[in-house]
Amino acid sequence: MSLPTLPSTGSMAAVALQELSALFDLFDVNGDGTITALEVEQVLSAFGGIVAAEEAAALRALIAAEGAVSRAAFLDWAQLQPGLEVHQILRDLFQLIDTDASGWLSRDELAVMLSLLQSPDDGAALSAEALLQRLDVDGNGQISVEEFLSLIGRQSGLTVSLADLKRLKKTLVQLTSTARLAAVGLVEVDCDLGAGKAGAGSGIELLKGAVQRQQELRRLSERLIQEIEAQLRPTARAAELGDGSATPHARHIETIARVMADAAELVAGTLSQGLFPIVLAGDHSTAAATIAGIRRAYPEERLGVIWIDAHADIHSPFTTPSGNMHGMPLAIAAAHDNLPEAINDPDGRTLDLWRQLQGLSGSERPALDLRDLIYIAVRDTEPAEQVTLARHSIPVISTDEVRLAGAAAAARRCLAHLAEADRIYVSFDVDALDSTVCKGTGTPVPGGLWAEEAQVILRGLLADPRVCCWEICEINPHLDDLNTLAEVSLGIFQGGLEQLAERFAAAGASHAG
Ligand SMILES: [Mn+2]
Numbered sequence: 186m187s188l189p190t191l192p193s194t195g196s197m198a199a200v201a202l203q204e205l206s207a208l209f210d211l212f213d214v215n216g217d218g219t220i221t222a223l224e225v226e227q228v229l230s231a232f233g234g235i236v237a238a239e240e241a242a243a244l245r246a247l248i249a250a251e252g253a254v255s256r257a258a259f260l261d262w263a264q265l266q267p268g269l270e271v272h273q274i275l276r277d278l279f280q281l282i283d284t285d286a287s288g289w290l291s292r293d294e295l296a297v298m299l300s301l302l303q304s305p306d307d308g309a310a311l312s313a314e315a316l317l318q319r320l321d322v323d324g325n326g327q328i329s330v331e332e333f334l335s336l337i338g339r340q341s342g343l344t345v346s347l348a349d350l351k352r353l354k355k356t357l358v359q360l361t362s363t364a365r366l367a368a369v370g371l372v373e374v375d376c377d378l379g380a381g382k383a384g385a386g387s388g389i390e391l392l393k394g395a396v397q398r399q400q401e402l403r404r405l406s407e408r409l410i411q412e413i414e415a416q417l418r419p420t421a422r423a424a425e426l427g428d429g430s431a432t433p434h435a436r437h438i439e440t441i442a443r444v445m446a447d448a449a450e451l452v453a454g455t456l457s458q459g460l461f462p463i464v465l466a467g468d469h470s471t472a473a474a475t476i477a478g479i480r481r482a483y484p485e486e487r488l489g490v491i492w493i494d495a496h497a498d499i500h501s502p503f504t505t506p507s508g509n510m511h512g513m514p515l516a517i518a519a520a521h522d523n524l525p526e527a528i529n530d531p532d533g534r535t536l537d538l539w540r541q542l543q544g545l546s547g548s549e550r551p552a553l554d555l556r557d558l559i560y561i562a563v564r565d566t567e568p569a570e571q572v573t574l575a576r577h578s579i580p581v582i583s584t585d586e587v588r589l590a591g592a593a594a595a596a597r598r599c600l601a602h603l604a605e606a607d608r609i610y611v612s613f614d615v616d617a618l619d620s621t622v623c624k625g626t627g628t629p630v631p632g633g634l635w636a637e638e639a640q641v642i643l644r645g646l647l648a649d650p651r652v653c654c655w656e657i658c659e660i661n662p663h664l665d666d667l668n669t670l671a672e673v674s675l676g677i678f679q680g681g682l683e684q685l686a687e688r689f690a691a692a693g694a695s696h697a698g
Pocket of ligand 1: 469494495496498511614
């Protein structure tokens with residue numbers, strides 16, 4: 186959607202100054218009229234992303250050179266920094282929040298903004314009435330563009346970072362889109378050839394069967410899930426095809442490539458029918474096709490990926506020790522061969538198919554940019570992958586961090602990291618769960634999430650209207666005597682479905698109103 190131009194609000198330079206002045210107020214924690222190195226560090230650590238990394242470095246350099254910095258010196262400096270883009274974002278936000286296009290923000294419009302910015306579990310949550318009073322300098326009961334520009338200053342009483350504002354803007358664009366997703370389409374990708382052990386595909390039937398047996402969940406899914414037109418069922422099972430593979434550094438790549446072509450088409454088709462794809466997959470290899478399908482549906486948008494998994498899944502045929510393709514989906518999506526870390530010399534047939542998979546999205550560029558990737562619960566990586574994560578600064582939210590900061594905070598950190606993403610894909614490999622919970626998966630690893638933590642994280646993520654696809658994979662009933670993992674996965678599936686039902690209902694109500 187394109188943003189209409191704003192009504193003229195006087196000199197651009199004056200508005201920008203006012204806003205940079207508000208930024209100064211934010212940095213001036215003790216309000217004494219100068220900002221010190223300590224205050225700068227306090228603000229930068231409290232608000233990740235309030236300014237871009239280069240500007241943060243430049244500000245530190247300024248303070249190091251000048252000592253404490255006055256407002257005037259700060260403004261002189263700040264006007265020369267291209268990354269201090271608060272100004273334009275606030276103006277765009279004003280437009281999006283002003284749903285009746287009156288040129289003023291009402292208390293109700295501020296309330297919608299606050300509901301998207303603050304989480305209900307935040308003790309310091311600000312009411313719309315309180316925010317209105319603080320921003321309303323001329324006391325006319327509504328907020329002008331000029332008044333709104335002081336939103337990030339101390340006087341607004343709202344704790345908000347530049348990353349929050351960017352996320353809010355992208356969220357509002359999705360909320361106001363007429364092409365918003367309003368029901369679920371269940372996409373099944375029944376392939377287990379990418380895993381080292383057969384049987385992951387059977388997890389799909391197991392989960393669907395369990396949904397049917399539980400009355401409440403069956404009703405919810407009947408209400409929420411719509412049939413996808415022209416349904417394909419991408420399938421390839423080791424039990425039928427045998428375990429031998431002629432391509433040791435990307436085992437079964439030929440068959441998996443065929444499955445992935447179907448899966449990408451199915452995901453893209455589901456999105457184009459206005460349905461939110463919940464992908465039930467066997468092994469994780471085909472998630473690369475899910476990403477390609479999302480990319481086909483939204484070729485121009487910035488796509489973020491949240492990968493919840495014990496493994497980083499970013500090997501290529503050049504670096505893989507096992508040759509199992511469920512360790513490669515992110516290297517396919519990002520076209521990341523990682524040649525400097527190569528230990529294998531894959532044959533020509535493998536490489537032809539590998540290139541073909543990397544181009545599955547039909548776009549010239551890779552489907553995924555690694556700066557738009559964040560991991561949760563990854564704890565079992567090989568050196569080649571560790572090099573990639575370090576070189577591209579890909580964040581990993583560890584299980585310890587989830588436990589320390591809370592699962593809801595972990596979800597918020599992911600969404601903040603992807604503040605500039607238009608769309609987000611959430612991929613959940615059940616081996617993200619602790620190995621005591623998920624015995625029924627190919628590669629269980631200790632030190633993972635508890636089921637409750639996974640549920641809270643997924644609910645937090647799925648509430649964001651930018652999240653446009655969710656995948657669950659690697660449930661392997663053949664490895665699970667007691668069906669513990671099936672039970673746990675059912676709870677996670679139900680929690681996610683309930684969250685989507687809430688989200689679709691809220692969006693429908695605000696759209697109608
Ligand atoms: Mn995985």
